[in-house]
Amino acid sequence: MSSPSASQSTAVAEPAAPRLRRRRQGRAIAGVAGGLADHVGVPVLYVRVAFAVLSALGGAGAMAYGLLWIFAAQASTDDPAPEVSARERQQAFGLIALGAGLTIGAGTLSGTVNGWFAGSIGVTLVGAALVWREADQSQRRRVKGALLGGGGRSALVRVLSGGALVVTGIVMVLISSMGLDQVQFTLLAVVAALVGVAMLTVPWWLRMVRDLGDERRARIRTEERAEIAAHLHDSVLQTLALIQKQADAPREVLRLARGQERQLRSWLYGPAGYGGVGGAAGGSLAEALARASGEVEDTFAIKVQHVVVGDCELDAKLTAVVMAAREAMVNAAKHAGVAEVSVYAEVEPETVTVFVRDRGKGFDPEEVPEDRHGLADSIRGRMERNGGEIKLRTAPGDGTEVQLHMPRAKVAA
Amino acid sequence: MSEQAGEPEGTPAEKRPVRVYLVDDHSMFRAGVRAELDTLTDAIEVVGEAGTVGEAVAGIGHLRPDVVLLDVHMPDGGGAEVLRQSRKPHPEVVFLALSVSDAAEDVIAVIRAGARGYVTKTISSQELVTAVLRVSEGDAVFSPRLAGFVLDAFADRPGAAPINDPELDLLTPRERDVLRLLARGYAYKEIASELFISVKTVETHVSSVLRKTQLSNRYELSRWASDRRLV
Numbered sequence: 001m002s003s004p005s006a007s008q009s010t011a012v013a014e015p016a017a018p019r020l021r022r023r024r025q026g027r028a029i030a031g032v033a034g035g036l037a038d039h040v041g042v043p044v045l046y047v048r049v050a051f052a053v054l055s056a057l058g059g060a061g062a063m064a065y066g067l068l069w070i071f072a073a074q075a076s077t078d079d080p081a082p083e084v085s086a087r088e089r090q091q092a093f094g095l096i097a098l099g100a101g102l103t104i105g106a107g108t109l110s111g112t113v114n115g116w117f118a119g120s121i122g123v124t125l126v127g128a129a130l131v132w133r134e135a136d137q138s139q140r141r142r143v144k145g146a147l148l149g150g151g152g153r154s155a156l157v158r159v160l161s162g163g164a165l166v167v168t169g170i171v172m173v174l175i176s177s178m179g180l181d182q183v184q185f186t187l188l189a190v191v192a193a194l195v196g197v198a199m200l201t202v203p204w205w206l207r208m209v210r211d212l213g214d215e216r217r218a219r220i221r222t223e224e225r226a227e228i229a230a231h232l233h234d235s236v237l238q239t240l241a242l243i244q245k246q247a248d249a250p251r252e253v254l255r256l257a258r259g260q261e262r263q264l265r266s267w268l269y270g271p272a273g274y275g276g277v278g279g280a281a282g283g284s285l286a287e288a289l290a291r292a293s294g295e296v297e298d299t300f301a302i303k304v305q306h307v308v309v310g311d312c313e314l315d316a317k318l319t320a321v322v323m324a325a326r327e328a329m330v331n332a333a334k335h336a337g338v339a340e341v342s343v344y345a346e347v348e349p350e351t352v353t354v355f356v357r358d359r360g361k362g363f364d365p366e367e368v369p370e371d372r373h374g375l376a377d378s379i380r381g382r383m384e385r386n387g388g389e390i391k392l393r394t395a396p397g398d399g400t401e402v403q404l405h406m407p408r409a410k411v412a413a
Numbered sequence: 414m415s416e417q418a419g420e421p422e423g424t425p426a427e428k429r430p431v432r433v434y435l436v437d438d439h440s441m442f443r444a445g446v447r448a449e450l451d452t453l454t455d456a457i458e459v460v461g462e463a464g465t466v467g468e469a470v471a472g473i474g475h476l477r478p479d480v481v482l483l484d485v486h487m488p489d490g491g492g493a494e495v496l497r498q499s500r501k502p503h504p505e506v507v508f509l510a511l512s513v514s515d516a517a518e519d520v521i522a523v524i525r526a527g528a529r530g531y532v533t534k535t536i537s538s539q540e541l542v543t544a545v546l547r548v549s550e551g552d553a554v555f556s557p558r559l560a561g562f563v564l565d566a567f568a569d570r571p572g573a574a575p576i577n578d579p580e581l582d583l584l585t586p587r588e589r590d591v592l593r594l595l596a597r598g599y600a601y602k603e604i605a606s607e608l609f610i611s612v613k614t615v616e617t618h619v620s621s622v623l624r625k626t627q628l629s630n631r632y633e634l635s636r637w638a639s640d641r642r643l644v
Contacts, residue, residue, distance in 0.1 A: 261535070269516040303535075307561035307596045310568060342557065342598025346564075355597045 020068075021075040028092035030069045030133060048092055052099035059103040062125075069132065070202060073210065120172030127165025128199040134159050135203030163200060170196050235263055255301040262294050283314040285322065285352065289345055292326040296341075300333035303340040310347030312408070320386040321354055321406045327378040328356035328402040336360020336400060350408055357401040362394045379404075430455060431549040434478035435462035436469040436495060437511070438487045442534070446482065446511075449538040450545075457545055466490055470498045473506060480549045483528065485512035485519050496526040509548045511536075517562045521634055525627050530554025552616050553623035560595035563626050566633040581629040584622065591618040 023034030033051060037044035054061030104122055134155055170192045174185070239260040246252045286308040293304035312318070325343065332341045338360040345354040368375065375392075379402065383390045388406035433450065435443045443462045450457050461476050463469035466489040473481060473495070481499075483492040490497075492510055499506060510528040512519060513535075520531050529548045532541065533556065544554045555563070567584045576582045584592070587608075594604040601619075605612045626634065 265515060269514070305557055305598060307557045309561050309564045309596065344557070344561070344593070344597040346593070357598055 020072045022069070022072050023075055028089065028096060029065070029129065031074065032065055032068045032072065033092075035072060035075065036068070045088070045091060048095045052095045052102065055099040055102040056106045058106060061099055062103045065099075066125075070206065120169045120176065122169070123172060124166050124169025124196070124199070127162045127167075127169060128202075130162030130165065131159055131200050132203050134162065135207070166196050166200060231267065235267075236260060251301050255298065258301075258303065259294070259298050262297065266290070284311050285314055285318050285345065285347060286311040288314055288319070288322045289325065289343065289354070292322055293329065293343055296326065296329040296333055300330070302333045302338070304329060304343060305340060306343040306345070308345045308347075312347050312352070315409050317386045317388065317406055317409055318352060320382050321352060321388065321404055324379045324382045324390070324404055325354045325356055325402075327382075328404075331375065331379075331402075332356060332358040332360065332400060335363070352406045352408060354404040355401060356404075357399065359399040362396050362398040362400050364396055365392060365394065430458040431480055431545060432460045432476070432478045433457055433545060434460055434469075434473060434476060434481045436464075436481060436487075436492070437462075437484035438464050439484075440464060442484075446541070450542065453538050454542050457542060466494050466498075469495045473499045473503060477503065478506060480545050481506055481508045482511050482545070483508050483523070485510055485514055485523050492523050492528070493526040496523070496528065500527045507548050507551070509544060509554060511541075515558055517565075520559050520562055521566070521626070524559070524623070525634065527627070529623065530556075531559050532556050533558070551620075553619045555592070555595050555619060555622070557596045557598050560592045563622060564589070564592050564596060566626075566631055567629075577630060581625050582631050584625065588618050588622050588625075591615055592622060595619070 020039045021035050023031030023038065025031075027034055028048075033047040034044050037047045040047075051061040051065055054064065100122070173192055174189055239256055243253050243256050246256065289306055289308055293306040296302070297304050314322070325345075329341055329343065332338070336358040338358045340358070342357045343354065344357075345352065380390050383404055383406065386406065388404060390405070391403040392400075393403070394400040435446055437443050437446075443464070447459045447462065450459055460478055461472050463472045466487060469481075469483075481495075483495060485492045487495075492508075492512075496508055500508075508528040510520075510523040510531045511534055512523075512531070513533065514520070515533060524531060529551075530544060530553055532544050532554060536544070536556075548554050567582075567589075590608055591604055594607055599607065601612050601615045604615050608615075
């Protein structure tokens with residue numbers, strides 16, 4: 001269908017990109033067969049034979065080739081271009097001739113189209129192929145609006161002859177339908193002219209669409225970078241400045257650093273942050289616990305290591321659990337005399353369990369003064385009012401662990 | 414050993430210090446860790462360090478350290494790439510991942526690439542020493558976070574993918590108990606007394622969980638790992 005071109009190359013598998021790309025080097029027409037061969041990892045000869053043979057089925061091969069040509073982008077210019085043997089090229093052109101012959105022959109023999117009509121379609125397609133091919137060449141040279149894309153005189157000749165072939169083909173179709181009456185003929189002429197223009201300009205339309213896509217991607221990247229920069233400025237840089245000012249107050253520095261670390265982490269990896277899908281429901285147990293741990297960390301300058309397995313929606317009962325857990329953390333922070341508290345929550349189908357544990361002083365539950373309300377009211381009272389229970393494990397010198405169990409609403413009801 | 418459950422068990426019986434190799438693209442961080450490890454204990458000797466994947470692979474091959482402290486995020490493929498290139502030729506070298514990231518994808522990916530443990534960089538020096546000594550003896554090191562991730566991944570959820578290989582895709586109740594306590598911040602010794610088993614048995618359970626985490630085809634594990642395109 002088309003003229004030969006200087007070419008080399010064999011299977012150059014594109015490493016990372018799993019998208020089908022037409023070969024730029026070593027192509028016989030448009031690099032479709034080569035690209036397909038690279039994509040599926042078979043010798044290019046097989047692909048070409050397949051196209052040629054398929055052409056016998058009412059031109060399916062040629063049709064497929066044309067569609068792939070339109071919809072697959074070209075490989076980038078800087079791909080390596082190894083040798084291609086003269087024999088392979090000969091085979092390729094032989095197969096092209098075979099494919100073209102089969103397409104037209106099959107069409108004629110089956111009687112779907114007459115010879116004259118098939119011939120004119122063929123001429124049109126060859127012309128279109130010439131023009132498209134030139135467009136492939138000029139792609140990325142980025143000469144705006146230029147049909148020739150900076151290809152020089154020979155390119156001009158190729159494009160013009162391609163255009164001429166398309167026009168000839170269309171005229172041939174028109175001549176073959178001379179027998180029609182005036183109105184029908186005019187209609188046909190208009191349609192044929194439109195089809196011709198569309199065929200000739202397909203490459204430029206496609207290029208415009210792709211350029212638009214590129215531009216959009218670039219814009220998204222820029223916006224993303226701006227967002228990251230803004231965020232880092234508002235948070236990390238500000239905190240670093242604060243830390244420098246507070247350099248002689250280690251406790252304050254620690255608090256600032258921890259708070260910032262947590263913030264950045266939740267922004268980077270959290271569901272509502274930068275890396276997440278965004279807009280995650282604000283009311284999950286894991287998030288509420290993370291918030292509570294964060295508050296305690298900030299207020300008391302200790303580290304709260306929290307781990308949550310499973311997750312579920314927050315309801316009234318679970319809010320009570322989170323509040324009780326927070327109170328237990330506060331107790332640990334205030335009284336245990338440790339730098340770190342562990343929080344572990346597990347969501348099971350029927351219950352939610354939270355453990356708040358420290359390795360601190362511990363205490364004797366019998367000897368807690370009557371007027372201390374933290375454990376009694378804020379934790380035990382809250383849990384029991386909501387149908388949960390609390391277990392306390394502690395002894396002087398042995399750390400403290402508060403276990404909170406709460407049946408889950410739906411199942412418990 | 415859990416991240417905060419730093420039990421300086423030490424190893425007085427050890428004759429020869431554990432030879433450690435540092436891999437991290439931040440030279441400041443390397444210097445900090447080196448100083449910490451040097452001053453804190455004689456049981457560990459830092460024999461070398463690298464700032465890139467290539468340097469690391471060459472250095473590990475050349476020095477044959479006992480333990481490699483491995484940063485997860487580095488240019489050119491990160492810790493997982495170092496693991497991929499070094500594990501085959503030097504199966505005796507043990508890797509402990511050390512990272513600022515707490516994301517499940519990072520943690521699971523590097524464990525599945527062959528690390529024997531994962532601790533975050535906020536770990537205290539003493540805990541780091543314990544962790545290094547522990548992996549050098551062939552044990553696994555699970556931070557509470559990692560234990561949580563693994564529990565999550567092996568959880569029985571309605572509608573979860575069918576189990577192909579019960580041997581690998583399910584945790585035994587005992588392993589689950591151990592993991593839960595790890596996630597709650599318990600040290601091995603504390604877990605042992607809590608469950609009335611020996612520390613050795615705890616170690617065995619943790620190692621078995623590590624093996625399952627590395628080899629199981631459970632959906633969550635492979636998804637986390639592939640989300641970072643590391644495995």
